[in-house]
Amino acid sequence: MIHIVIAEDDFRVAQIHERLIQQLDGFSIIGKAGNAKETMLLLKTHKTDLLLLDIYMPDELGTALIPEIRRRFPDVDIMIITAATETRHLQEALRAGIANYLIKPVTADKFKQVLLQYKEKRQVLLSQPEVSQSMIDHIFGGAPKEAVTAENLPTGINPITLKKIKEALRTAAGGMTAEELGETMGASRTTARRYAEYLVSKEEARAELEYGIIGRPERKYYLAAE
DSSP states (O other), X not given: XXXXXXXXXXXXXXXXXXXXXXXXTTEEEEEEESSHHHHHHHHHHSOOSEEEEOSOOSSSOHXXXXXXHHHHOTTOEEEEEEXXXXXXXXXXXXXXXXXXXXXXXXXXXXXXXXXXXXXXXXXXXXXXXXXXHHHHHHHHTOSOOOOOOXXXXXXXXXXXXXXXXXXXXXXXXXXXXXXXXXXXXXXXHHHHHHHHHHHHHTTSEEEEEEEOTXXXXXXXEEEOXX
């Protein structure tokens, strides 16, 4: 479970973020802070994994707060969500090692996508005792991706259909079964599974076993962090 603190002085925006987080598995909201003082108090009194931090707060800039957070709570990851568009704020945040930087207004899909990417990267880091270059490339997104063409795809995999499958998974924060993918694409369950499993083999997607209402396990597919 990833424990989150929302630092946002606009209570309406904070409520929207809270509702979106509640729609995702594996996240728990510790509390909401309306200013820098409340933010530091929440971090002090609750174990926090991720701080969603606004820059423009009534008592102190979020970027000015980061060094103190780093000193007192070194294990807390920070994700900036702000209306600030000045380059200097992004530069300061990058130097402080933030997890991500989002410009308001943030769409619901983008918000969920970033959190799920953070969750996946965190799981990779916690599950591997040693790092490899492929793991590092995955974390930083630095691995060059081979262009998808008919020439470099195996028999039975069409690049256009493959792109549609990836787009369908990208918009499904909760993942999709082969049957759901088939219905979305207008294809058979077998065809959808073949494309999904191909993406899993290329580490562009992951599959998890989930138990349905009658207790029968089925594979659910999630797009890997990009």
